[in-house]
Amino acid sequence: MSDVLILGGGIAGLSAAAHLARHMRVTVIEAEDALGYHSSGRSVSFSHYGIGNAAVRGLTAWSRSFYEAQPAGFCDTPLARPVPTIYLAREETLPALEALHAEMARFTDAVRWIGPAEIEALCPVVRTGAGQAVKAVLDPTGLKLDADALLQSFARQVRAAGSEILTGQRIAAIEATGEGWRVRSEGGESRTARILVNAAGAWGDRMAALAGVAPIGLQPKRRTIIVVDPPAGTDVSAWPFVHSAGGDFYMLPEAGQILVSPVDEVEDDPCDARPEDYDVALAAHQLEQYTTLPVPRIAHRWAGLRSFVADRVPTAGFDREAPGFFWLVGQGGYGLQTAPAMAAIVEALITGSAWPEGLDALGVGPAQVTPDRLRNGSAHSVAT
Structure with missing residues (x-):
């Protein structure tokens, strides 16, 4: 049994997994045979301030240092070049x-x-x-990002920490258990964990429906x-x-x-x-x-x-009606340029550690990204 199951092997799921694997055992489950096959692998992979709203720009600004001076040992090649x-x-x-x-x-x-x-x-x-x-x-x-280098480097971090990444595993069923969540693939493989992270991109609401969780309007x-x-x-x-x-x-x-x-x-x-x-x-x-x-x-x-989602801000947080079900969706066209910030947010919310330093000053607090904002009718008034 893992501590965390992450559904989705795109940039959102892999970057979050790399952060969480520092603290607990993580299993990433990707439906396709290749990581980042859909949105992450088809992006123009750029970091700039010309897209998104104030919250997205704040997430982008916080993430810039990761790309401008990547962590030691993260990747053998540059992650970004100025354009x-x-x-x-x-x-x-x-x-x-x-x-x-x-x-x-x-x-x-x-x-x-x-x-x-x-x-x-x-x-x-x-x-x-x-x-x-x-x-x-x-x-x-502006920074042109290397999407493949990012995906593969985060994947290496996950595996180096002793966690696992499974590809070619389409999800057939999700059910809550007394101890967390059980996920079964179309091939019959079953995995369980205390926490289920829904990082399934465009399929996020469908994964929620399989789990009996109300959609958030992706x-x-x-x-x-x-x-x-x-x-x-x-x-x-x-x-x-x-x-x-x-x-x-x-x-x-x-x-x-x-x-x-x-x-x-x-x-x-x-x-x-x-x-x-x-x-x-x-x-x-x-x-x-x-x-x-x-x-x-x-x-x-x-x-x-x-x-x-409705306010076009990436979403991260536990679903208040489904214990242990964590949303990580709605990255829009900003997933790569905001991934470092979103991964740090996921780490803070799941481990109970401090909110990432400096994000509040950039206008991004828990209220901007919580899924609760999408359920109480205030999505259009947050982070505009």
């Missing part, structure tokens, strides 16, 4: 960019306004001028990415991560190619997400609208699910 980010505004989206600048400036004093000339110097293919980008906000502190939303080649002979390695203030486009240079998204949020069921033709075409269209780049072909395409 600046710019947020473009046309005349009609300037109010949105002004609001975004104010929010970002609460967490970093590095952000500043730039005009068309500097936009073009940073990324010469961005369309500027009449009807196009007239101003932008530059954040030079909504998976599909996000589409295409990969295109730059014009022959064009070096894109120094280009920034480019976003539109209108929230309908981004592009990121990666390994000599360009990742592009229409920043879609299409409601979907928990599934192995696949890109739809319309969203793929929209991504290509938006690239041609915001830049001078043609799209003669699409080299690759994929989609992933980003799951949100």
Whole structure:
């Protein structure tokens, strides 16, 4: 019998497991054969202050030190590399960019306004001028994260502590016992533990239903990415991560190619997400609208699910109606950049240790992440 069973081998489950394995025996159960197969493995893997609300930015800020100076022995390669980010505004989206600048400036004093000339110097293919980008906000502190290195390094920590990770184990049944929880896989394997951590991503509410626990309103939303080649002979390695203030486009240079998204949020069921033709075409269209780049072909395409609760803040905490049932869900598109903070929160809440130092000062306390907020009608008023 383990002390803790964690359902889900994505970044949320593995980072929490690594922290908890310092104190107790942990078993991670992942449905797929590979860790991080769904959301974590399909993210653009970036840390920046341009997405989320105040609570998400606070979690991101707290997590930055982990990525900027990773713990000794955690990984043999760098977890992050600096990549600046710019947020473009046309005349009609300037109010949105002004609001975004104010929010970002609460967490970093590095952000500043730039005009068309500097936009073009940073990324010469961005369309500027009449009807196009007239101003932008530059954040030079963006970090491109190595998602695979993160997942595998947290997994090594779990195993090195004597805990275990099981893959290819789809859950068929969950039941409360007198001593905790029992989980049975479709193959008939059974595991028990005092505490059950639901880190199942888009499947979080379904796992809760199997356990007889009321859902908290998770909504998976599909996000589409295409990969295109730059014009022959064009070096894109120094280009920034480019976003539109209108929230309908981004592009990121990666390994000599360009990742592009229409920043879609299409409601979907928990599934192995696949890109739809319309969203793929929209991504290509938006690239041609915001830049001078043609799209003669699409080299690759994929989609992933980003799951949100009502207030779009990652959720961690025990369910008040189900003793020993712990929620760790709703990471949205922020799971990688907030993982260090969320793992420290899980460690504090499960072991009864002190709240992570410095998080309160960043505007994140237990009230911001507790699942209770989603059950008492106050989700929309917390951490906005």
